[in-house]
Amino acid sequence: MGDEQVAAPTKQRRISQRGIATRERILEAANRLMLVRGVNATTLDDIREASQTSKSQLYHHFADKQELVRALVRYRGALVLQRERGGLERLRSFSGLVRWRNALVQANALNNGKYGCGLGSMAVELSDQDEQARSMLSETFAAWEKLISDGLHRMRDSGALRQDAEPEKLATGLMAALQGGYLLANAAHDVAPMEVALDMALEHIKSFLSEPPGGSTR
Amino acid sequence: MGDEQVAAPTKQRRISQRGIATRERILEAANRLMLVRGVNATTLDDIREASQTSKSQLYHHFADKQELVRALVRYRGALVLQRERGGLERLRSFSGLVRWRNALVQANALNNGKYGCGLGSMAVELSDQDEQARSMLSETFAAWEKLISDGLHRMRDSGALRQDAEPEKLATGLMAALQGGYLLANAAHDVAPMEVALDMALEHIKSFLSEPPGGSTR
DNA sequence: CGCCAGATGGACTACAGGGTCCCATTCTCG
DNA sequence: CGAGAATGGGACCCTGTAGTCCATCTGGCG
Numbered sequence: 001m002g003d004e005q006v007a008a009p010t011k012q013r014r015i016s017q018r019g020i021a022t023r024e025r026i027l028e029a030a031n032r033l034m035l036v037r038g039v040n041a042t043t044l045d046d047i048r049e050a051s052q053t054s055k056s057q058l059y060h061h062f063a064d065k066q067e068l069v070r071a072l073v074r075y076r077g078a079l080v081l082q083r084e085r086g087g088l089e090r091l092r093s094f095s096g097l098v099r100w101r102n103a104l105v106q107a108n109a110l111n112n113g114k115y116g117c118g119l120g121s122m123a124v125e126l127s128d129q130d131e132q133a134r135s136m137l138s139e140t141f142a143a144w145e146k147l148i149s150d151g152l153h154r155m156r157d158s159g160a161l162r163q164d165a166e167p168e169k170l171a172t173g174l175m176a177a178l179q180g181g182y183l184l185a186n187a188a189h190d191v192a193p194m195e196v197a198l199d200m201a202l203e204h205i206k207s208f209l210s211e212p213p214g215g216s217t218r
Numbered sequence: 219m220g221d222e223q224v225a226a227p228t229k230q231r232r233i234s235q236r237g238i239a240t241r242e243r244i245l246e247a248a249n250r251l252m253l254v255r256g257v258n259a260t261t262l263d264d265i266r267e268a269s270q271t272s273k274s275q276l277y278h279h280f281a282d283k284q285e286l287v288r289a290l291v292r293y294r295g296a297l298v299l300q301r302e303r304g305g306l307e308r309l310r311s312f313s314g315l316v317r318w319r320n321a322l323v324q325a326n327a328l329n330n331g332k333y334g335c336g337l338g339s340m341a342v343e344l345s346d347q348d349e350q351a352r353s354m355l356s357e358t359f360a361a362w363e364k365l366i367s368d369g370l371h372r373m374r375d376s377g378a379l380r381q382d383a384e385p386e387k388l389a390t391g392l393m394a395a396l397q398g399g400y401l402l403a404n405a406a407h408d409v410a411p412m413e414v415a416l417d418m419a420l421e422h423i424k425s426f427l428s429e430p431p432g433g434s435t436r
Numbered sequence: 437c438g439c440c441a442g443a444t445g446g447a448c449t450a451c452a453g454g455g456t457c458c459c460a461t462t463c464t465c466g
Numbered sequence: 467c468g469a470g471a472a473t474g475g476g477a478c479c480c481t482g483t484a485g486t487c488c489a490t491c492t493g494g495c496g
Contacts, residue, residue, distance in 0.1 A: 016463070016472065040258040041347055043453055054475045055455080065454070115346060123405040124342040128333060129259055138405045169414050172402070173395070176415030180398030184390070187341040187356045196387050197394030204422050234493080237443065261483060272445045273485080283484065 023061045025051045027075045030068060035118055039069055039125050066130065073126070073133050076118045077140035084147050091151030093160060094202075094209060101198045104178070108194055113185030119144075120179045145171040152205070165208035177201035241279045243269045245293045248286060253336055257287055257343050284348065291344070291351050294336045295358035302365050309369030311378060312420075312427060319416045322396070326412055331403030337362075338397045363389040370423070383426035395419035 029051035033042045044058055044065060062068040087100045115121070119140060126133040145168070152167035161167075178201070181194030247269035251260045262276055262283060269275075280286040305318045333339070337358060344351040363386070370385035379385075396419070399412030 018463080019473065022473075036346055038258070038343060038346060040256070044455085045453070056457085056474060056476080059455070060473075116342065120401055121342050123401060124334065124339050125256060127404045127407075128254055128256060134405060134407070138407075141402060141405055169418075172411050172414045173418030176398030176402055176411060177391070177394050177418070178398065179401045180394030180396065180415070183338055183341060183397045183401065184359060184394055186345045187352060187359055189345075189352070189356075193390050193394060196390045197398070200387075200391030200395070200422050201418065203425075204418050207421075207425060234442065236492085240443075262485085263483070274444060274446075274487085277485070278443070 019061075022053060022057055026053055026058060026061060026068070027072060030072050031075060031079075031118075034069075034072065035115055035121075039072075039122060044068075069126070069130070070133055070136070073122060073136050073140075076122070077136065077143075080119055081140065081143055081147070084144055088147040088151050091148075092154050092158065094155070094206060096151070097202060097205065101202060105191060105195050105198065108182070108185060109191045112189050113191045113194065114189055116182040116186040117179060120182055141175065145175050148174055159210055161205075161208050162210050165205075170205050170208070173204060174198075174201040237279075240269075240271055240275055244271055244276060244279060244286070245290060248290050249293060249297075249336070252287075252290065253333055253339075257290075257340060262286075287344070287348070288351055288354070291340060291354050291358075294340070295354065295361075298337055299358065299361055299365070302362055306365040306369050309366075310372055310376065312373070312424060314369070315420060315423065319420060323409060323413050323416065326400070326403060327409045330407050331409045331412065332407055334400040334404040335397060338400055359393065363393050366392055377428055379423075380426050380428050383423075388423050388426070391422060392416075392419040 026047060030042070030047050033046055033050055037046075044055070047068075048055060048058060058068070062071060087103060091097065091100070119137060122133070123137045123141070126137065128134075149167040149171035152161060152165065152170055155161040156163065156165055156167060177197040178194075181197030184193035184197070185191050244265060248260070248265050251264055251268055255264075262273070265286075266273060266276060276286065280289060305321060309315065309318070337355060340351070341355045341359075344355065346352075367385040367389035370379060370383065370388055373379040374381065374383055374385060395415040396412075399415030402411035402415070403409050
């Protein structure tokens with residue numbers, strides 16, 4: 001013992017702009033390749049080539065492939081949450097949810113349903129093989145669901161949703177429909193199942209909307 | 219042309235009982251291992267050892283790993299469809315759906331949500347890497363959904379479901395909720411999300427139940 | 437009983453892909 | 467500018483894994 005993690009006075013690692021940029025290039029390439037081929041089917045040589053770097057760079061910035069994959073989990077998680085924050089943090093009405101749905105469907109339609117969700121596919125591939133990755137992914141899903149449930153809470157507080165609506169459960173259901181929709185769309189190479197799934201979840205949420213004050217049944 | 223699948227007079231490959239049993243053992247082992255480790259992370263040596271066979275057996279019965287995987291897709295598809303037929307082909311009421319839901323949840327709870335759906339996980343892993351496997355999986359999902367939608371059709375015909383219910387869409391939504399539920403449950407190592415997702419889908423179907431003739435609103 | 441095709445065991449090969457190493461280049465700072 | 471650290475290139479090593487091969491065994495059939 002004796003080599004604890006005290007910050008060595010003068011020995012802290014200098015990190016340059018160039019180094020950061022390289023690391024970013026590697027992650028970006030890994031992100032791109034692993035989305036279409038899957039994590040295990042993507043080799044470090046593929047990444048090296050696509051990122052215009054070299055083996056020594058990969059191992060300079062990441063201890064090994066597993067660490068690179070974990071970094072990618074964080075990277076993708078941050079990307080998705082950032083994107084979703086944009087679409088959800090001001091959510092206050094049902095029509096906002098519809099717009100959010102449309103954006104996801106449209107994006108997926110561009111690929112004819114292929115590739116699925118970057119987080120979902122990693123979750124399937126890694127959950128049974130890297131406990132640390134699994135737990136990060138699980139937390140990311142939780143954060144994503146929270147963006148949704150926060151919006152639903154706002155809708156409930158403002159009276160748009162009835163008091164008996166349970167935002168957390170609705171958010172989990174919506175997330176499951178989204179992920180299942182991605183999966184089926186990917187298998188079918190067709191967005192349709194994803195649309196149907198999201199519409200079901202939205203319909204379900206709709207059933208918790210407050211009756212308009214003087215509304216009739218039809 | 220010219221080499222159609224006519225039974226060659228004397229040269230048809232004799233296939234013995236023992237051979238069939240070995241092939242079955244291999245598939246059974248592959249099924250078991252690939253469910254927990256994933257397809258790509260499972261090696262042929264793993265399978266050889268688990269099935270108590272040898273390399274020559276693997277290559278005697280399957281051209282290569284890809285063919286073995288495709289055979290596994292068929293194998294699992296047949297297993298799942300057979301199991302689901304048992305639970306769905308006599309489906310005639312909403313309570314039958316609830317029983318079906320409970321059986322799936324209970325089975326998944328035994329693993330604390332781990333491993334997910336054998337078909338869904340293969341779909342994610344293979345869809346972007348083996349077109350043939352993808353299309354077989356897609357067909358299997360379709361057949362599975364049809365078992366559900368057939369049941370819903372029966373319910374509609376018998377008047378349990380309203381005429382405006384769309385069995386195909388309801389079945390797709392239910393399947394997406396199931397698959398998404400499996401995925402989230404696997405990531406969380408907890409069945410809960412799967413339950414919530416299936417309950418959402420069932421609640422949605424419930425909203426299409428016919429009003430009981432003289433029923434009150436509450 | 438002897439033949440033969442199918443079934444089996446397992447050693448062997450080829451090579452892809454993860455990981456190491458060493459030296460060159462660039463940057464930073466005194 | 468000179469020293470030393472960070473960055474970079476790419477050859478190389480080694481293990482794991484897919485795939486080959488052949489000698490042997492088994493069981494059905496004339």
